Amino acid sequence: MGMRLATVITPTGTTAAVLDGDRWRALPATDLSSLLAAADGDGRWDAGRIASATGAELTGAVPVSPLPRPGKVVCCGLNYGDHIRETGRELPTHPTLFAKFADTLTGPRDELVLPSDAQWDWEAELAVVVGATLRRADRDQARAAIAGYTVANDVSARDWQYRTLQWLQGKAWDASTPVGPVVVTPDEIDPVAGVDVVCRINGEQVQRGNTSTLVFDAADLLAYVSTFATLRPGDLVLTGTPGGVGVAREPQRFLADGDVLETAIDGIGTLRNTVRLTA
Amino acid sequence: MGMRLATVITPTGTTAAVLDGDRWRALPATDLSSLLAAADGDGRWDAGRIASATGAELTGAVPVSPLPRPGKVVCCGLNYGDHIRETGRELPTHPTLFAKFADTLTGPRDELVLPSDAQWDWEAELAVVVGATLRRADRDQARAAIAGYTVANDVSARDWQYRTLQWLQGKAWDASTPVGPVVVTPDEIDPVAGVDVVCRINGEQVQRGNTSTLVFDAADLLAYVSTFATLRPGDLVLTGTPGGVGVAREPQRFLADGDVLETAIDGIGTLRNTVRLTA
Numbered sequence: 001m002g003m004r005l006a007t008v009i010t011p012t013g014t015t016a017a018v019l020d021g022d023r024w025r026a027l028p029a030t031d032l033s034s035l036l037a038a039a040d041g042d043g044r045w046d047a048g049r050i051a052s053a054t055g056a057e058l059t060g061a062v063p064v065s066p067l068p069r070p071g072k073v074v075c076c077g078l079n080y081g082d083h084i085r086e087t088g089r090e091l092p093t094h095p096t097l098f099a100k101f102a103d104t105l106t107g108p109r110d111e112l113v114l115p116s117d118a119q120w121d122w123e124a125e126l127a128v129v130v131g132a133t134l135r136r137a138d139r140d141q142a143r144a145a146i147a148g149y150t151v152a153n154d155v156s157a158r159d160w161q162y163r164t165l166q167w168l169q170g171k172a173w174d175a176s177t178p179v180g181p182v183v184v185t186p187d188e189i190d191p192v193a194g195v196d197v198v199c200r201i202n203g204e205q206v207q208r209g210n211t212s213t214l215v216f217d218a219a220d221l222l223a224y225v226s227t228f229a230t231l232r233p234g235d236l237v238l239t240g241t242p243g244g245v246g247v248a249r250e251p252q253r254f255l256a257d258g259d260v261l262e263t264a265i266d267g268i269g270t271l272r273n274t275v276r277l278t279a
Numbered sequence: 280m281g282m283r284l285a286t287v288i289t290p291t292g293t294t295a296a297v298l299d300g301d302r303w304r305a306l307p308a309t310d311l312s313s314l315l316a317a318a319d320g321d322g323r324w325d326a327g328r329i330a331s332a333t334g335a336e337l338t339g340a341v342p343v344s345p346l347p348r349p350g351k352v353v354c355c356g357l358n359y360g361d362h363i364r365e366t367g368r369e370l371p372t373h374p375t376l377f378a379k380f381a382d383t384l385t386g387p388r389d390e391l392v393l394p395s396d397a398q399w400d401w402e403a404e405l406a407v408v409v410g411a412t413l414r415r416a417d418r419d420q421a422r423a424a425i426a427g428y429t430v431a432n433d434v435s436a437r438d439w440q441y442r443t444l445q446w447l448q449g450k451a452w453d454a455s456t457p458v459g460p461v462v463v464t465p466d467e468i469d470p471v472a473g474v475d476v477v478c479r480i481n482g483e484q485v486q487r488g489n490t491s492t493l494v495f496d497a498a499d500l501l502a503y504v505s506t507f508a509t510l511r512p513g514d515l516v517l518t519g520t521p522g523g524v525g526v527a528r529e530p531q532r533f534l535a536d537g538d539v540l541e542t543a544i545d546g547i548g549t550l551r552n553t554v555r556l557t558a
Contacts (some may be wrong), residue, residue, distance in 0.1 A: 072380050077445065096443035099350050099378040099451070135453075156340055160507065164375035166356065167445060172378070172412075173507040228439065228452045230382055 002188030005148065006181060007068065007146070008061035017061060018054055019182065019192075024061040025054045027264045032183060033069040036131055036147055036233035044144045045233075047185050055161065061168035063178040063181040065107040066150060067129065072235040073100040074225050075125075075154060079240030081213045086243055095216045095224055102153075104172050106272045108180030112261065113154060114173065116277035120255040123154035124199035124207050124263045126191055128184050128218040128232040130235040139152025142222035148183040149191060149218070151271050152238050153199065153263040154189060158254070178263065178271045179236070189267040192217050197242060200262040201255070209242020281467030282326060284427065285460060286310040286347065287340035296340055297333055298461065303340040304333045308552065311462060312348040315410060315426055315512035323412025323423045324512075326464050342351030342460040343431060344386040346408065351514040353504050354380040354404075354433060354450065358519030360492045365522055373493045374503055374507075375397050379433075383451050386551045391434060391540065395556035399534040402433035402520035403478035403486050403542045405470055407461050407497040409514040413505040421501035424510070427462040428470060428497070429552050431517050432478065432542040437526045437533070457542065457550045458515070468546040476521060479541040480534070488521020 004019040016027035016035040024212070027050065029035035039049055060082065074167055077096040078084055084091060106112070114120055131147025161170020189195060194212030198205060211217075219236050231237075246253040255261065257277040266269040283298040284306070285365075295314040296517060297308035297407040306329065308314035318328055339550030356375040357363055363370060386393070393399055410426025435455055440449025477484060490496075495503070500516050525532040534540065537554040 071382070074447075079429050080469075092443065094442040097447045099380070099447055101508060103350070150386045157507070163373065165375040165444070166377045167292045168353075168378055169373075169507060174509055211299070228436070228448060229380060230453055241345050 003051060003185045005032055005185070006063040007066045008058065009064050010058050014064065015058070017058060018050070019215070020054070024058040026056050026058055026199045028053050028055065031068050031078045031257045033234040039131070040053045040133055040233045045147045063149045065105050066180050066183055067234050067236055068102070068107070070102050070234050070236045071232055072229065073099060073102065073104065073238070075238040076221055078257055079215050080209050080242040081215050083209065083243035085180050091215055093192055093220060097225065098167050098171060100172050100177060103174050104177045105179050106175040106177060108178055109115045110175065110178060110273060111276045112176060112178070112273050113276045113278060114176060116257065117279060118157040118275055119159045119247070120206050120275065121156050121158050121246040122199050122201070122206065122255065122261060123156060123245055123257050124197050125154055125238045125241050126195070126197055126211050126265060127152040127179060127221065128237040128239065130222065130231045130237070133233065134222060134231040137223050137226040139219045139223050142226065143219040145222065146218055147233070149268060150179055150181045150183045150188055151263050151265045152177060153261065153270050153271060154238055154241060162256040178273045180271060181269045198264045199244065200264070207244035211239070214239060241247060282330060282464045283461040284311055285342040285462065287337065288343050288346045289337050289340045293343065294337070297329070298338060299333070303337040305335050305337055307332050307334065310347050311345045312513040319412055319512045320423065324426045334524050342387055344384050345459050345462050346513050346515055347381070347386070349381050349513050349515045350511050351508065352381065352383065352517070354379060354517040355495060355500055355519045359488050359521040360494050362488065362522035363494070370494055374500060376504065377446050377450060379451050379456060382453050383456050384458050385454040385456065387457055388455065389457060389552060390555045391455060391457070391552050392555045392557060393455060394444070395536065395558060398438045399435040399554065400435050400437050400525040401478050401480070401485065401534065401540060402435060402524060403476050404520050405431055405474070405476055405490050405544060406431040406432045406458060407516040407517045407518065408513055409501065409510045409516070412512065413501060413510040416502050416505040418498045418502050421505065422498040425465050425497055426512070427464045428468055428547060429458055429462045430542050430544045430547050431456060431458045432540065432550060432552070433517055433520060454471065457552045459550060462547045463547050474545045475523070478542045479522065479543070481539050486521055486523035490518070493518060
């Protein structure tokens with residue numbers, strides 16, 4: 001019994017919500033971060049407990065950033081086999097991981113307000129939402145702890161990313177990573193079988209990859225991270241981006257003021273963010 | 280009017296506290312994270328407001344990890360000029376930055392319980408505690424927002440750190456980074472003039488550096504980070520480690536089970552953590 005979960009804003013504030021046909025129904029928490037934290041049980045994500053708490057229909061509800069307070073946002077780089085092979089690299093033995101801050105995230109329709117003097121690039125990604133506390137988990141335990149999947153775009157300042165050996169300063173700009181619009185439970189979508197991850201700029205497709213070619217899948221990544229860091233409900237793991245980013249193009253291409261950046265995954269939905277470059 | 284602040288545990292729970300001679304006095308918050316968040320004012324750290332709230336004497340108070348809930352922990356690598364020069368590198372133009380999680384931190388006397396199958400190395404560091412919200416700050420604004428300084432040891436799993444290009448997985452192990460024992464306000468200590476940062480293993484000195492040789496000082500780092508990410512009260516910025524780490528020795532040396540790791544900065548205090556390597 002698959003669910004599409006979100007944090008929505010209504011005329012009376014934000015609430016966790018679940019989609020019922022084309023109507024949003026309230027769930028008993030102010031947002032998905034709180035809902036997932038309260039549902040943390042015996043190491044497994046229990047979708048049934050959420051479903052049974054579904055409340056009244058909401059009017060005028062609009063999805064916002066689904067997870068306002070993740071304790072950890074972990075990102076994987078260099079994870080699409082087809083992209084790695086096309087660049088002539090060997091497939092990696094270990095996932096390349098870096099972190100973002102909670103403040104780095106923004107909503108599925110928010111403007112991306114970014115300084116004009118940096119090189120802004122796109123990275124469409126499948127993101128995994130953690131649904132139960134995980135520590136030193138194996139793949140099966142990790143898989144059972146996945147609350148669902150959402151869409152993210154790891155928008156990156158390439159010049160800052162490559163100023164030093166560590167990518168953080170290109171990856172952790174406030175409100176630069178749109179996430180959402182919904183979190184889809186694992187019985188609705190199977191990234192191992194494969195879903196397409198697509199990025200478009202002003203309607204032009206610039207990335208299309210399939211999650212079946214991920215070197216490290218969602219369960220691999222959660223298990224690996226849980227070896228060194230406890231994952232908790234509401235934490236987010238971004239799985240990496242396929243080929244087609246702007247910095248690798250000839251000539252290079254970066255986001256321009258007014259560009260409409262769309263990030264879409266079949267079975268989840270579409271982020272649509274307008275780029276606003278400021279002085 | 281300098282202060283030595285801490286989060287202490289007493290028989291009745293934790294509280295923020297200030298040292299008065301050799302006695303701890305309560306401050307009106309359960310820990311320094313809460314105290315600093317409540318004191319966030321007009322972009323400046325206001326030590327006077329804290330001092331005026333000093334309450335009753337505490338008995339049986341022991342400092343624990345001072346900042347239990349930093350929203351951001353930012354670390355700088357390759358920042359000691361003498362160490363960089365001795366390795367033959369050029370001085371960097373930009374600070375090399377990476378992140379830790381709040382869960383990565385632990386207390387000034389806690390055991391470091393770590394898996395025995397990794398290469399555990401030491402990195403004594405001066406840490407800067409943010410006292411006011413900072414966004415796109417210049418050096419003067421950044422300096423005015425420093426709540427104080429504390430001691431940290433960025434204990435690192437070297438083999439994990441170098442598995443991939445990004446250091447996070449060697450740097451973000453749960454409860455691996457001791458911090459404390461106190462936060463000393465900037466009128467008590469001047470890292471620009473220089474204080475010694477020392478690391479000892481079982482009493483043997485393995486690192487000694489002076490903060491006057493930092494390429495990027497505390498104000499530089501806070502201003503730089505605030506260009507891309509808002510810093511908030513209670514956030515922590517680790518300034519990097521001087522020469523003498525185990526991985527750079529001939530032969531290499533790593534922490535062994537039972538080692539007593541001491542990390543000391545003149546004018547602040549000493550972390551004393553016993554290493555427990557487990558299967």
